[in-house]
Amino acid sequence: MPRLVLYTFGVLKSPLADPAPLTREFYDRGEAVYRQIGRHPGYLARAEAADGDRGVLFGADWGPWGEFAVPAWYGKGRAADTTALAATLSLWTGPRAAFDAVYTGPHREALNRRYDWFERSDHPNHVIWWVSDDVTPTWQDGVSRLEHLHAHGPAPHAFTFRHAFSPEGTPTRTDGTGHDH
Template sequence: MHYQLAQVNIAKAKAPLDQPLMQGFVEQLEHINALAERSPGFIWRLQDDSGDATAIQLFDDPLLIVNLSVWQSLAALKDYVYSGEHLTVLRSKQHWFDKLAVANLALWWIPAGQLPTLAAAKQALQSLQEQGATGQAFSFARPFAAPSLLAVSELAVR
């Protein structure tokens, strides 16, 4: 079985998105989403009819924004997140978002062809927060190989 990488990240906006403080973020959103879609290894991202996910609520706090996507590999996602224009936006996040005291990004493997649910995303964040990095939910700092790759590497050790 082949696997793909699901990722969820949340951010707490300093103000509602229609406020002037958030204008710089909102103005870049469409471009950054399009950049993700054109990036090597991109498969899917959560979006509503407006083309983004900022109105989709994962938690009760209306200022918590969710981003959920699927990538072919950890390397593909890492290349997108930590290079080019996305990195520039990432470096400016403190202008628009408050630091969270809980896990704000979780990664997990899903069977190829499946899409992650909001419930699975919430569970991955909770799992990472409560248990630390595991095969069920991990981070860039403590990644886990896809299950099919684990099985192959375990056989090679025997």
């Protein structure tokens, strides 16, 4: 049975290592959000560094999720003390489950604060696509599909919740709101 991949990417206003209250708040809230999402119906797995180092993205061992990668437009630091981004890569049973996890509960509350933490961008902040049940997506897959979405718009290869596609490539709706996310 096909599984849905969700890749998210955002550039933070301050490095993750910044001790300022807003950065600490983002990090602390993020851990609670991850715990909640991990219990959400339809959640299957997410990329986690094998060594569990907090704040280390580049150079961490991500196991089957591959080497950590970022879109070409990310221009900030890559060391543990300068990295200023938040990225996720997760597997879901389908778009409705992922949409509900992202746009309800603690994650919805965090989204309402996103401009306190993240720079505004003309680039998409998420991309979704289907994989077969024997595939573990990589960080590079997420980057490639997000860049494809930015350059070409939604297609079965790389799409959004608002402009979703079935595993067969048929256009479908996930959110029902009419708003772009």
